[in-house]
Amino acid sequence: MSAADAENPLVKGLERLPVHPTVLVIFGATGDLAKRKLLPALYNLAHEGALPERFHLIGVSRRDKANEDFAGEADKAIRSFSRREPDDKVLSALLAEVKYVPGTFDDPAVYTALKTELDAFDAAAGQPLNRAFYLSTAPEFFPVIVEALGTAGLTESAGQSEVRVIIEKPFGTTLAEAQDLNARVLSVLDESQVFRIDHYLGKETVQNMLAFRFANSMFEPLFNRNYIDNVQITAAEDIGIGTRAGYYDHAGALRDLVQNHMLQLLTLLCMEPPVDFSADEVRSEKVKVLHSIRPPHRDEVFRAQYGPGTAAGEDVAGYLQEDGVPAGSHTETYAALRLHVENWRWAGVPFYLRTGKRLARKVTEIAVTFKPVPHLAFGEEGSVGVRPNQLILTMQPNEGVSLSLGAKIPGNRMRIRPVNMEFLYGTAFMSQSPEAYERLIMDAMRGDATLFTRNDEVEAQWRICDPVVRRWEDEPEQLVQYPAGSQGPPEASELLLGDHVWRAI
Amino acid sequence: MEATASSRTTDGVWRERDTTPAAIEEAIRRLLNEAHAENASYVPARVMNLVCIVDKEWSGEIANRLRRVGRHHPSRTVVCAVEPRRTTLDAVATVAGPAETKPGDFAVLRETVLVTCGPQHLARLDTIVDPLVVTDLPTMVWSPHGHPEAVDALRGMSQIVLLDSVSEPDVGEALRRAADLAGELYVVDLAWLRSTPWRERIAATFDPATVREDLRLLSSVAIRHHPDSAAAALLLVGWLGSRLGWELSPLVSRGGAAGSRVGTAHARRQDVKLTLDADATMSVPGLAGVALESASGRALRFDRGEGGLRARYRHRQRGHEDVEREWTILGASRGEAGILGEGIRQALLRDPTYGPALEAALVLVR
Numbered sequence: 001m002s003a004a005d006a007e008n009p010l011v012k013g014l015e016r017l018p019v020h021p022t023v024l025v026i027f028g029a030t031g032d033l034a035k036r037k038l039l040p041a042l043y044n045l046a047h048e049g050a051l052p053e054r055f056h057l058i059g060v061s062r063r064d065k066a067n068e069d070f071a072g073e074a075d076k077a078i079r080s081f082s083r084r085e086p087d088d089k090v091l092s093a094l095l096a097e098v099k100y101v102p103g104t105f106d107d108p109a110v111y112t113a114l115k116t117e118l119d120a121f122d123a124a125a126g127q128p129l130n131r132a133f134y135l136s137t138a139p140e141f142f143p144v145i146v147e148a149l150g151t152a153g154l155t156e157s158a159g160q161s162e163v164r165v166i167i168e169k170p171f172g173t174t175l176a177e178a179q180d181l182n183a184r185v186l187s188v189l190d191e192s193q194v195f196r197i198d199h200y201l202g203k204e205t206v207q208n209m210l211a212f213r214f215a216n217s218m219f220e221p222l223f224n225r226n227y228i229d230n231v232q233i234t235a236a237e238d239i240g241i242g243t244r245a246g247y248y249d250h251a252g253a254l255r256d257l258v259q260n261h262m263l264q265l266l267t268l269l270c271m272e273p274p275v276d277f278s279a280d281e282v283r284s285e286k287v288k289v290l291h292s293i294r295p296p297h298r299d300e301v302f303r304a305q306y307g308p309g310t311a312a313g314e315d316v317a318g319y320l321q322e323d324g325v326p327a328g329s330h331t332e333t334y335a336a337l338r339l340h341v342e343n344w345r346w347a348g349v350p351f352y353l354r355t356g357k358r359l360a361r362k363v364t365e366i367a368v369t370f371k372p373v374p375h376l377a378f379g380e381e382g383s384v385g386v387r388p389n390q391l392i393l394t395m396q397p398n399e400g401v402s403l404s405l406g407a408k409i410p411g412n413r414m415r416i417r418p419v420n421m422e423f424l425y426g427t428a429f430m431s432q433s434p435e436a437y438e439r440l441i442m443d444a445m446r447g448d449a450t451l452f453t454r455n456d457e458v459e460a461q462w463r464i465c466d467p468v469v470r471r472w473e474d475e476p477e478q479l480v481q482y483p484a485g486s487q488g489p490p491e492a493s494e495l496l497l498g499d500h501v502w503r504a505i
Numbered sequence: 506m507e508a509t510a511s512s513r514t515t516d517g518v519w520r521e522r523d524t525t526p527a528a529i530e531e532a533i534r535r536l537l538n539e540a541h542a543e544n545a546s547y548v549p550a551r552v553m554n555l556v557c558i559v560d561k562e563w564s565g566e567i568a569n570r571l572r573r574v575g576r577h578h579p580s581r582t583v584v585c586a587v588e589p590r591r592t593t594l595d596a597v598a599t600v601a602g603p604a605e606t607k608p609g610d611f612a613v614l615r616e617t618v619l620v621t622c623g624p625q626h627l628a629r630l631d632t633i634v635d636p637l638v639v640t641d642l643p644t645m646v647w648s649p650h651g652h653p654e655a656v657d658a659l660r661g662m663s664q665i666v667l668l669d670s671v672s673e674p675d676v677g678e679a680l681r682r683a684a685d686l687a688g689e690l691y692v693v694d695l696a697w698l699r700s701t702p703w704r705e706r707i708a709a710t711f712d713p714a715t716v717r718e719d720l721r722l723l724s725s726v727a728i729r730h731h732p733d734s735a736a737a738a739l740l741l742v743g744w745l746g747s748r749l750g751w752e753l754s755p756l757v758s759r760g761g762a763a764g765s766r767v768g769t770a771h772a773r774r775q776d777v778k779l780t781l782d783a784d785a786t787m788s789v790p791g792l793a794g795v796a797l798e799s800a801s802g803r804a805l806r807f808d809r810g811e812g813g814l815r816a817r818y819r820h821r822q823r824g825h826e827d828v829e830r831e832w833t834i835l836g837a838s839r840g841e842a843g844i845l846g847e848g849i850r851q852a853l854l855r856d857p858t859y860g861p862a863l864e865a866a867l868v869l870v871r
């Protein structure tokens with residue numbers, strides 16, 4: 001065996017593994033996402049010494065400007081949005097050689113100019129650098145850019161270097177669109193080069209679900225239809241749509257949160273233990289869960305819209321009164337679903353998902369309700385009585401795990417009431433979590449796709465949601481209105497089975 | 506530092522002269538209960554216990570250093586301040602939380618116990634400290650002003666010891682002490698952490714398969730370090746030696762304490778020349794630069810620079826033109842507060858390469 005085949009003996013024990021020298025190209029580099037998230041994430045990675053030893057940044061977007069002007073804008077964006085106060089020296093070193101390529105994404109000249117800059121960086125480094133293209137643009141440009149990169153020969157790797165493409169959300173707005181986008185992207189790139197962003201997966205809280213499930217032996221034996229009665233997944237927001245009417249009115253709650261983020265939470269909760277934590281093993285297990293879910297029937301879904309109401313003591317407008325929302329819009333701001341994971345482990349357990357804007361509180365949680373005890377030896381008179389155990393995994397606002405247990409009320413009678421055993425991650429780890437985008441950008445540059453959505457995964461998500469989206473679009477009805485700041489529409493309880501009730505938000 | 510609205514805290518304080526560990530323990534429990542009763546959002550932090558043994562006259566400075574560590578702060582800090590000729594224990598216990606909490610949010614409480622004790626307490630310090638730490642949490646001991654007998658007394662009740670070999674006058678002694686402690690406890694040596702960015706950079710340089718071969722061809726390693734930071738340089742060489750399977754032998758000192766150490770390591774293919782130079786111009790502890798050369802004609806050096814490390818690469822090959830390149834590897838200096846914070850964070854991790862690097866470094870100073 002030659003040394004070249006052997007493992008690098010120096011990486012053992014290092015927290016930050018080496019990343020091949022890389023040029024990151026951001027398409028849409030002057031946009032909102034780039035300014036608020038991507039550029040600040042790059043700065044924080046630079047600050048921590050986490051970027052590859054050679055790292056270059058190229059911005060591409062429409063308006064004409066000089067390299068220095070783009071660097072100036074990036075500097076301003078980083079100073080406004082970085083989670084830590086920037087160190088002037090690191091910031092200016094990061095932006096010292098930044099390049100900017102102006103032009104429209106369908107113009108071949110953009111890619112010729114881009115190639116010139118990329119080749120110049122390779123020449124200066126004396127080696128082909130990895131190329132990571134980040135598509136932070138409106139979704140209609142995703143296929144345009146990928147195809148233009150292919151035509152310009154920019155998707156082929158040279159020597160030891162790699163070419164990777166990171167694609168923002170949304171990945172299609174229907175199943176057909178997602179399939180078409182996959183086909184176009186994969187006609188140019190290999191799946192291993194494609195990194196579809198679902199920034200939820202970059203959150204520590206979401207990754208902690210894997211640790212919770214697969215690093216603890218005490219819960220796993222109970223995680224099945226024999227012990228679990230039902231599961232509720234809630235992603236509630238207290239805010240309205242703000243200034244995003246243009247985007248939101250086309251999307252709606254189902255596309256905005258259910259098709260991607262909430263189905264991710266569901267698959268992480270339901271998946272079988274993977275053989276290892278490699279990208280494909282983990283994602284294959286998640287896809288199996290999605291394949292076990294059929295699209296919900298008409299009586300298994302519910303949509304609504306927020307009407308005027310009160311939030312934090314102030315009167316607030318209803319959805320139809322928000323700036324930019326078309327009169328009579330049928331877009332849902334609340335969606336609830338009952339899903340069934342029809343496999344050996346979960347058959348018969350209902351999974352209730354709900355999300356909405358302008359609800360009473362901001363909370364993202366998974367509540368797992370266990371079956372009641374088979375026989376109760378003591379009476380319940382004079383107390384709330386024995387309630388089924390609940391395991392609550394909270395993602396927001398306070399990441400933690402809590403377990404409700406029955407306990408005896410002090411006194412000379414055997415009276416029981418539920419009490420909570422609570423764990424808050426914030427008390428056990430005091431370090432600040434990195435932003436989701438920091439983790440995701442590094443993983444993509446390193447080529448680790450575990451926290452990105454695979455082609456079959458995104459299509460499987462769409463297969464579940466697409467019939468609902470289409471039915472809702474084909475049957476524009478007057479939506480039920482719930483008062484802003486409330487628990488949501490009471491009618492959403494109709495899809496709950498038996499004596500199930502929604503948890504208070 | 507001026508208190509801003511967001512950094513203002515509410516403190517529950519208890520103090521007693523000539524007290525006992527049992528009374529202190531009871532007081533902390535009461536302060537925690539009171540804080541929780543006052544505001545249900547307050548929860549005790551449960552990261553770990555940090556036990557610091559300090560000289561009374563410098564205890565303020567240590568408290569400042571810990572405050573600056575900020576975000577990696579452990580849950581309960583027990584400071585034992587040693588005062589000459591003292592025979593009794595005085596104690597101050599503080600439970601502090603942010604003055605303002607948002608409804609529905611939680612706020613972590615910080616528990617600090619300051620015990621003023623005398624030198625004769627140190628040999629049995631465990632009997633004072635044990636009741637004061639939170640059980641079932643890892644306990645880390647840090648004794649920045651010496652007092653080895655106190656650290657020894659706490660060996661049985663702690664799992665981690667924090668050291669800074671660069672602050673010891675005799676580097677050989679410092680490394681031997683670390684090795685002795687490493688037999689029983691997990692050692693976090695700040696001198697080792699000072700070498701981390703350099704180790705990461707060297708590992709990254711040789712990561713591409715095409716240059717990995719050069720690791721076997723290394724012919725020279727030269728390190729420049731702060732005059733007091735030979736320990737960090739020795740650990741870096743020890744790391745290279747242990748990872749690459751070099752046979753090491755003691756280095757020879759030249760030019761006194763602030764001078765240099767030179768020697769040779771035997772790699773499988775050839776000898777590696779080792780040079781450790783003190784750099785008197787360096788104002789902060791740690792390493793100033795690393796230069797590596799290989800028998801294939803490649804030379805690479807990293808030096809501290811603006812906004813990161815300045816890297817220089819040169820390749821000389823017979824019959825070819827020399828290739829030279831220079832670039833910056835981005836990264837902010839962590840500063841002394843950053844290093845201490847990193848040390849506390851490392852207490853929860855386990856680096857499998859430190860032990861072998863320390864063993865190898867010991868050979869260099871034998």
Ligand SMILES: NC(=O)c1ccc[n+]([C@@H]2O[C@H](COP(=O)([O-])OP(=O)(O)OC[C@H]3O[C@@H](n4cnc5c(N)ncnc54)[C@H](OP(=O)(O)O)[C@@H]3O)[C@@H](O)[C@H]2O)c1
Nearest residue numbers: 028029030031032033061062063104105136137168169170
């Ligand atoms: N914003 C967020 O918080 C957020 C969150 C999650 C996901 N995303 C996703 O991230 C992507 C980007 O969103 P964004 O909010 O950053 O968008 P944005 O603010 O509208 O930015 C659009 C960017 O694309 C450029 N651009 C637009 N049309 C172009 C064309 N024909 N040719 C060349 N450049 C063109 C613009 O350049 P000029 O400035 O020169 O016009 C600008 O840099 C979207 O896919 C979105 O769904 C955004």
